[in-house]
Amino acid sequence: MTSRILPILVFALVMATIPFVPGVPPFWIVLLDNIGLAALVAMGLVLLTGVGGLTSFGQAAFCGFGAYTTAYLTTAYGMSPWLTLPMSLIVSGLAAVLLGIITMRLSGHYLPLGTIAWGISLFYLFSKLEFLGRNDGISGIPPLSIGNWKMLDPGSIYFPIWIAVIICALLSMNLLDSRTGRAIRALRRGHIAAEAFGVQTARAKLLVFIYAAVLAGLSGWLYAHFQRAANPTPFGPHLGIEYLFIAVVGGAGYVWGGVLGAAVVVILKEVLQSYLPLIFGGGGGQLETIVFGILLVTLLQLAPTGMWPWLTAWLPSGDSRKRPAPADALPARNDHRPDTGVLLQVDKARKQFGGVVAVNDVSFNVQAREIVALIGPNGAGKSTTFNLITGVLAATAGKVAVLGKSVSGAPPQEIVKLGIARTFQHVKLVPDMTVLENVALGAHLRGRSGAIASMLRLDRADEAKLLAEAAKQIERVGLGDQMNQLAGSLSLGQQRIVEIARALCVDPMLLLLDEPAAGLRHMEKQQLASLLRQLRDGGMSVLLVEHDMGFVMNLANRIVVLDFGTKIAEGTPADIKTNPDVIKAYLGAVA
Numbered sequence: 046m047t048s049r050i051l052p053i054l055v056f057a058l059v060m061a062t063i064p065f066v067p068g069v070p071p072f073w074i075v076l077l078d079n080i081g082l083a084a085l086v087a088m089g090l091v092l093l094t095g096v097g098g099l100t101s102f103g104q105a106a107f108c109g110f111g112a113y114t115t116a117y118l119t120t121a122y123g124m125s126p127w128l129t130l131p132m133s134l135i136v137s138g139l140a141a142v143l144l145g146i147i148t149m150r151l152s153g154h155y156l157p158l159g160t161i162a163w164g165i166s167l168f169y170l171f172s173k174l175e176f177l178g179r180n181d182g183i184s185g186i187p188p189l190s191i192g193n194w195k196m197l198d199p200g201s202i203y204f205p206i207w208i209a210v211i212i213c214a215l216l217s218m219n220l221l222d223s224r225t226g227r228a229i230r231a232l233r234r235g236h237i238a239a240e241a242f243g244v245q246t247a248r249a250k251l252l253v254f255i256y257a258a259v260l261a262g263l264s265g266w267l268y269a270h271f272q273r274a275a276n277p278t279p280f281g282p283h284l285g286i287e288y289l290f291i292a293v294v295g296g297a298g299y300v301w302g303g304v305l306g307a308a309v310v311v312i313l314k315e316v317l318q319s320y321l322p323l324i325f326g327g328g329g330g331q332l333e334t335i336v337f338g339i340l341l342v343t344l345l346q347l348a349p350t351g352m353w354p355w356l357t358a359w360l361p362s363g364d365s366r367k368r369p370a371p372a373d374a375l376p377a378r379n380d381h382r383p384d385t386g387v388l389l390q391v392d393k394a395r396k397q398f399g400g401v402v403a404v405n406d407v408s409f410n411v412q413a414r415e416i417v418a419l420i421g422p423n424g425a426g427k428s429t430t431f432n433l434i435t436g437v438l439a440a441t442a443g444k445v446a447v448l449g450k451s452v453s454g455a456p457p458q459e460i461v462k463l464g465i466a467r468t469f470q471h472v473k474l475v476p477d478m479t480v481l482e483n484v485a486l487g488a489h490l491r492g493r494s495g496a497i498a499s500m501l502r503l504d505r506a507d508e509a510k511l512l513a514e515a516a517k518q519i520e521r522v523g524l525g526d527q528m529n530q531l532a533g534s535l536s537l538g539q540q541r542i543v544e545i546a547r548a549l550c551v552d553p554m555l556l557l558l559d560e561p562a563a564g565l566r567h568m569e570k571q572q573l574a575s576l577l578r579q580l581r582d583g584g585m586s587v588l589l590v591e592h593d594m595g596f597v598m599n600l601a602n603r604i605v606v607l608d609f610g611t612k613i614a615e616g617t618p619a620d621i622k623t624n625p626d627v628i629k630a631y632l633g634a635v636a
């Protein structure tokens with residue numbers, strides 16, 4: 046039994062005992078039922094919004110799909126609620142596929158606005174459809190039952206609700222603690238870094254959207270059999286906003302934050318509803334909403350990342366962060382790394398942004414076992430050239446070829462498969478993930494386990510190998526002591542080195558480093574240079590962009606110089622130091 050499972054078992058035991066404690070008011074059980082139902086939806090939002098960074102105000106509509114599916118099938122066709130459970134989940138999931146394909150393409154403010162739009166539309170759809178009983182909805186829904194035991198009262202439906210909450214919490218935690226989970230967590234930092242390591246970001250977004258919708262659908266199914274009626278009101282935009290509130294108040298990045306948030310919000314609303322009228326007499330209804338809003342904003346001021354991290358910070362805790370289980374690292378991918386010849390060929394590559402020619406018909410190549418530096422003043426087009434090579438940007442004209450094959454138009458996920466890995470000028474790590482987890486994202490393509498296997502914890506052998514590989518690369522770049530620290534707590538220079546370890550997890554034939562030495566101290570630069578030499582001697586090639594001329598001149602076999610997007614020189618460090626065009630454009634006093 047791991048330390049991860051023990052608190053959950055204790056929690057499950059406490060929850061199982063509550064209904065049997067003498068003197069517990071039935072009203073408390075109703076509250077706990079409502080908390081459990083809200084927690085299921087909030088947990089989905091934790092993954093979708095808190096972890097994946099995709100804000101949705103429309104989750105209540107998915108509860109509606111779950112509730113109406115079972116309401117209709119049980120009342121119109123007399124189906125057993127247990128048979129309608131998979132149907133409710135499938136209908137919610139299918140609705141998520143349709144809505145997700147449209148909405149998950151949106152970014153920035155447009156995504157939450159999109160979710161509000163369909164949240165409102167579906168609410169009106171539920172209230173207009175004849176077969177769903179329009180505004181009156183559907184009543185007479187049968188209770189859940191096992192044999193002769195009909196779960197008619199709040200005390201009996203309590204058990205399926207909380208069993209569902211605990212199972213879903215476990216599945217969600219398992220999912221986050223996996224290869225797929227890392228991909229979802231990487232989404233929050235934008236799609237570029239995730240795609241550079243082979244993550245199909247559109248698929249990952251859709252997956253987490255469907256997962257959140259299915260949890261909401263499950264909540265809706267339970268709700269329908271709890272209330273024994275379904276009408277549009279609880280599935281409208283108002284509740285959609287409240288679910289998001291619950292996730293944020295509880296701690297949107299934490300699975301148990303969803304449960305805590307549900308408890309806080311449901312209890313707070315209840316207390317205000319009961320006591321405000323006693324204090325202020327009539328008119329309590331509106332006052333309650335105002336006080337509720339003020340209290341929630343105050344809570345968020347006290348605990349801006351939500352109550353769960355705030356609460357757990359007070360608890361004594363061991364270091365629960367992940368350490369690699371002993372396992373063999375992944376086998377090398379040497380098959381794709383030739384010993385001689387041209388690895389990368391950039392042929393008259395051109396990139397225009399409107400009137401700006403960022404890269405102007407630039408040609409150069411990188412051979413096997415070679416370190417090539419791309420230098421030039423700010424704005425010379427170096428990062429844009431990297432983006433053309435790695436598929437982040439499509440060239441306006443010209444060609445990029447890897448091992449003689451054109452890769453023009455190929456997305457980043459395909460380029461990395463060819464053994465080209467990169468770091469970024471502006472570091473793209475997930476700050477609240479450990480160094481180990483960040484680096485393990487680099488091995489994404491070398492793992493196999495999917496979401497279902499991860500949820501069921503069938504991915505452990507695969508996962509242990511990925512983590513062992515990540516640990517090996519972290520040791521290799523000299524950050525072994527920082528392995529279990531959060532990436533965001535490292536200096537910027539160290540974060541750049543973490544990015545190199547992440548790229549090494551690809552086991553690349555060509556490493557593209559964008560300003561790897563920026564922010565490093567003298568000693569650290571020397572260590573980096575010696576690591577890069579070792580990598581080259583071990584058969585890897587490196588293409589790097591760097592402003593530190595001392596570093597470049599001592600390290601590179603060959604240097605390509607860009608100025609205003611145009612290649613003005615190419616040669617050995619000795620050639621470049623004395624090239625008059627380069628001196629004029631860039632090096633000046635440094636040479």
Ligand SMILES: Nc1ncnc2c1ncn2[C@@H]1O[C@H](COP(=O)(O)OP(=O)(O)OP(=O)(O)O)[C@@H](O)[C@H]1O
Pocket residue numbers: 398401402403421422423424425426427428429430470
């Ligand atoms: N997405 C974009 N839209 C418009 N212009 C862009 C875009 N990206 C880059 N540019 C322009 O292209 C030119 C080259 O930029 P790039 O970032 O490639 O230069 P760089 O050599 O990497 O510079 P630095 O060393 O400052 O990072 C600059 O003039 C920049 O403003």
